[in-house]
Amino acid sequence: MKVGIEIHQRLDAGKLFCNCPSVPAEGDGASIYRRQRAVAGELGKIDAAAAQEFVRKRQFLYEAPMNASCLVESDDEPPHDMNPTAIDIAVEICLLLEAKVVDEVQVMRKTVIDGSNTGGFQRTSIVGLDGKLRTSRGEVGIPVICIEEESSGILGEEGGAAKFCLDRLGMPLIEIATDPTIVDGEHAQEVAEKLGGILRTTGKVQRGIGTIRQDLNVSTEGGARVEIKGAQELKLIGKMVENEARRQKTLMGIREELEKRFGGKVDFGYQAVDLTTIFENTGSKLFKGAIGKGHRIFGMRMPKFKGLLGTEVGEGRRFGTELSDYAKMNAGVAGIMHSDEDLSKYGISEKEAREAEMKLSLE
Amino acid sequence: MYSHKVSERLKGFGITVGDRIRVSGKEGSLMPKPETGDPDCIVIKLDNGYNVGIHYEEGMAIEKLEGRVELEKLAQKEIKFDDRKPVVAILSTGGTIASRVDYRTGGVIPAFSAADLVSAVPELANIANIKGKSVMNVFSENIRPEHYKYMAGAVASEIAEGAAGVVILHGTDTMHYTSSMLSFMLRDLPVPVVILGAQRSSDRGSSDAAMNLICGVNFAAHADYSGVVVCMHGTLDDKFCHIHSGTRVRKMHTSRRDAFKSIDMKPIARVDYEGGKIDFIGEHPKRGHLELSVASGLESKVGLLKVYPGMRLEQVALFREKGYNGLVIEGTGLGHMPMKGDESSDENDRIFNEIRGLAESGCLVVMTSQCIYGNVNMNVYGPGRDLQKAGVISGQGMLPEVAYTKLMWLLGNYEKEKAKAMVSQNVAGEIVERREVAPDFEKGE
Numbered sequence: 001m002k003v004g005i006e007i008h009q010r011l012d013a014g015k016l017f018c019n020c021p022s023v024p025a026e027g028d029g030a031s032i033y034r035r036q037r038a039v040a041g042e043l044g045k046i047d048a049a050a051a052q053e054f055v056r057k058r059q060f061l062y063e064a065p066m067n068a069s070c071l072v073e074s075d076d077e078p079p080h081d082m083n084p085t086a087i088d089i090a091v092e093i094c095l096l097l098e099a100k101v102v103d104e105v106q107v108m109r110k111t112v113i114d115g116s117n118t119g120g121f122q123r124t125s126i127v128g129l130d131g132k133l134r135t136s137r138g139e140v141g142i143p144v145i146c147i148e149e150e151s152s153g154i155l156g157e158e159g160g161a162a163k164f165c166l167d168r169l170g171m172p173l174i175e176i177a178t179d180p181t182i183v184d185g186e187h188a189q190e191v192a193e194k195l196g197g198i199l200r201t202t203g204k205v206q207r208g209i210g211t212i213r214q215d216l217n218v219s220t221e222g223g224a225r226v227e228i229k230g231a232q233e234l235k236l237i238g239k240m241v242e243n244e245a246r247r248q249k250t251l252m253g254i255r256e257e258l259e260k261r262f263g264g265k266v267d268f269g270y271q272a273v274d275l276t277t278i279f280e281n282t283g284s285k286l287f288k289g290a291i292g293k294g295h296r297i298f299g300m301r302m303p304k305f306k307g308l309l310g311t312e313v314g315e316g317r318r319f320g321t322e323l324s325d326y327a328k329m330n331a332g333v334a335g336i337m338h339s340d341e342d343l344s345k346y347g348i349s350e351k352e353a354r355e356a357e358m359k360l361s362l363e
Numbered sequence: 364m365y366s367h368k369v370s371e372r373l374k375g376f377g378i379t380v381g382d383r384i385r386v387s388g389k390e391g392s393l394m395p396k397p398e399t400g401d402p403d404c405i406v407i408k409l410d411n412g413y414n415v416g417i418h419y420e421e422g423m424a425i426e427k428l429e430g431r432v433e434l435e436k437l438a439q440k441e442i443k444f445d446d447r448k449p450v451v452a453i454l455s456t457g458g459t460i461a462s463r464v465d466y467r468t469g470g471v472i473p474a475f476s477a478a479d480l481v482s483a484v485p486e487l488a489n490i491a492n493i494k495g496k497s498v499m500n501v502f503s504e505n506i507r508p509e510h511y512k513y514m515a516g517a518v519a520s521e522i523a524e525g526a527a528g529v530v531i532l533h534g535t536d537t538m539h540y541t542s543s544m545l546s547f548m549l550r551d552l553p554v555p556v557v558i559l560g561a562q563r564s565s566d567r568g569s570s571d572a573a574m575n576l577i578c579g580v581n582f583a584a585h586a587d588y589s590g591v592v593v594c595m596h597g598t599l600d601d602k603f604c605h606i607h608s609g610t611r612v613r614k615m616h617t618s619r620r621d622a623f624k625s626i627d628m629k630p631i632a633r634v635d636y637e638g639g640k641i642d643f644i645g646e647h648p649k650r651g652h653l654e655l656s657v658a659s660g661l662e663s664k665v666g667l668l669k670v671y672p673g674m675r676l677e678q679v680a681l682f683r684e685k686g687y688n689g690l691v692i693e694g695t696g697l698g699h700m701p702m703k704g705d706e707s708s709d710e711n712d713r714i715f716n717e718i719r720g721l722a723e724s725g726c727l728v729v730m731t732s733q734c735i736y737g738n739v740n741m742n743v744y745g746p747g748r749d750l751q752k753a754g755v756i757s758g759q760g761m762l763p764e765v766a767y768t769k770l771m772w773l774l775g776n777y778e779k780e781k782a783k784a785m786v787s788q789n790v791a792g793e794i795v796e797r798r799e800v801a802p803d804f805e806k807g808e
Binding site (some may be wrong): 030032033034035036058071074076077102103104105106107108110111113118119120121124125126129130144146157244 | 563570617620
């Protein structure tokens with residue numbers, strides 16, 4: 001197993017690109033409605049993830065508290081020069097981590113189109129390179145240390161729009177990324193604790209809930225590299241790493257089983273069939289609502305999958321849930337239900353289930 | 364720009380921006396040097412996407428590697444002509460709207476072919492048949508009288524070819540100069556001519572460019588209106604654009620997307636982003652079967668002078684000395700300027716005498732107000748009456764920039780006496796006849 005950790009810690013300084021204080025919202029403010037579009041990134045490509053968000057036609061509402069945001073956060077004024085106090089703190093942290101401080105700090109843009117940045121990107125800069133952390137199980141490299149602006153915090157949904165507050169946007173963050181030389185959950189725990197300790201010894205980082213965030217990169221042999229974002233509980237990092245390793249192992253097991261059943265490459269045509277007519281007079285509230293809104297119900301025959309969709313890949317999480325999440329993200333499908341489940345819990349009658357089976361000609 | 368030392372060294376290795384290089388043990392693509400920063404610092408984009416600056420030292424090893432980064436071309440959509448939709452001509456003048464940044468060179472690539480525009484903003488194809496054309500390529504602060512003529516000529520030929528409306532993409536800084544100038548130059552305009560731009564660059568997901576373009580093209584294609592207008596964000600929200608009269612609009616903020624405001628009047632209309640509904644706010648001229656003509660003469664010896672306490676004679680003396688034919692004064696309050704000295708200095712007396720001399724020499728001197736909002740009235744106080752006696756003409760509450768373009772245009776197309784009489788006549792809605800009691804005059808609507 002290979003694990004890397006990325007820590008985001010808020011620095012105790014005013015905002016990175018304007019003269020706002022880094023404080024929570026208080027009192028009056030404005031409310032702003034925005035849309036965003038996919039634009040070509042720095043190298044001319046339209047980022048696929050960004051384009052996908054645009055297709056989803058997202059709308060955003062921003063609360064702009066007067067005490068903690070200005071026209072820079074609302075993307076109505078160009079950024080000011082970078083806050084020198086924040087740079088000083090970042091340099092100090094770089095030196096504590098034995099990193100080489102860069103000769104010139106270059107600001108660049110990371111495309112973020114989930115609305116958490118009003119401009120559609122996050123400004124970020126490398127401050128240090130090639131640092132290291134000494135641990136009980138050897139040296140862990142820290143290839144990159146960055147200073148970047150915090151995104152705005154989501155408040156929820158309102159009238160179909162994602163609603164954010166701009167108080168957090170632009171607060172200075174230091175991002176410390178280790179290389180993937182962490183060997184297991186326990187080691188990850190140690191690294192996270194040590195890094196947290198170093199940050200706190202400067203006395204110049206914010207304390208309290210939400211001021212530090214860890215992202216974990218976990219890859220197992222034969223599996224994929226998976227990022228677990230936003231781990232806030234330091235105590236749970238070891239456990240999260242172990243859980244992810246288990247999930248990847250289970251998924252690899254399912255793959256192996258499927259390859260055995262198919263006798264090689266898994267391929268079943270992936271043919272979606274429109275089943276809407278079967279459910280025109282359904283008692284299922286879920287389907288009735290969806291059809292009422294003009295949505296349609298599709299089915300797909302997945303031969304040789306019987307029994308696998310219910311396999312638990314993690315705590316309270318099954319393979320079916322995993323597939324359903326992919327479909328929601330990638331195709332805008334509202335959800336997936338499958339024949340390994342008890343379909344009556346969705347209000348689907350036996351007759352409807354049989355008709356669907358016949359139409360899909362399931363064995 | 365990189366320093367001479369660094370550029371020469373890079374050139375020596377045959378390295379240009381976009382090449383993959385190794386320097387000081389770091390590998391990445393060479394990036395262009397921003398105007399700020401140390402010109403001896405080499406900027407490369409690492410594989411993780413971050414840029415890093417490495418200070419160049421004499422004799423430092425730089426290596427050119429394989430794998431140059433090329434800017435990808437935007438995928439272009441094929442546009443089909445739909446004979447049920449009107450034709451809208453989009454003329455690009457060099458603003459950054461609908462353009463994108465080439466990060467290799469730092470330059471802006473304007474998107475001005477119809478295919479470019481429709482690829483960048485696909486919604487346009489649902490509104491109208493788009494014709495795209497580049498008229499010129501200048502930042503709006505660099506516009507000169509010749510450029511107004513190019514624009515007027517290009518608009519006229521598009522209308523002659525049957526465009527239902529014309530959209531001009533323009534830098535925002537001097538957009539209100541252009542909108543007023545074209546309002547004067549394009550006589551008997553039968554269709555809408557919509558000028559629009561972007562306050563926030565179009566290389567960001569949050570740019571106001573697309574919404575302004577969509578609303579502007581919609582207005583040009585479908586609004587029952589004739590005249591030159593500006594179409595920009597109505598508020599900070601991405602909800603609707605305001606359509607402003609070309610002669611009563613002004614950029615009132617350096618960076619906000621709702622920087623353009625109708626001054627001393629309501630906007631002409633509002634165009635919704637979603638749904639495209641066009642709501643006219645007041646009376647307005649309709650489309651007509653008029654025969655467009657271009658009155659394209661422009662007098663370039665016209666000045667615009669802002670007065671202020673403590674100003675010196677030499678600032679004013681220039682106009683007579685250089686033979687100016689027109690001068691717009693951006694005066695104080697209701698239309699005043701420094702004109703009376705006391706025991707401490709007689710500079711103000713000399714300024715006043717100079718202005719009188721300038722007017723007597725035949726230069727048309729027009730008074731406007733740096734208050735921007737409100738009328739000019741030179742009859743209220745003695746100094747105003749004295750200025751009139753000295754030959755200064757009241758600008759009737761025209762915006763200073765509009766009085767300037769109007770004077771250029773009047774002097775370019777009419778005899779001086781006729782031009783003088785027309786200063787106080789309403790040619791293109793530049794003079795507001797009555798100002799309503801608006802409780803919050805900056806709000807716009």
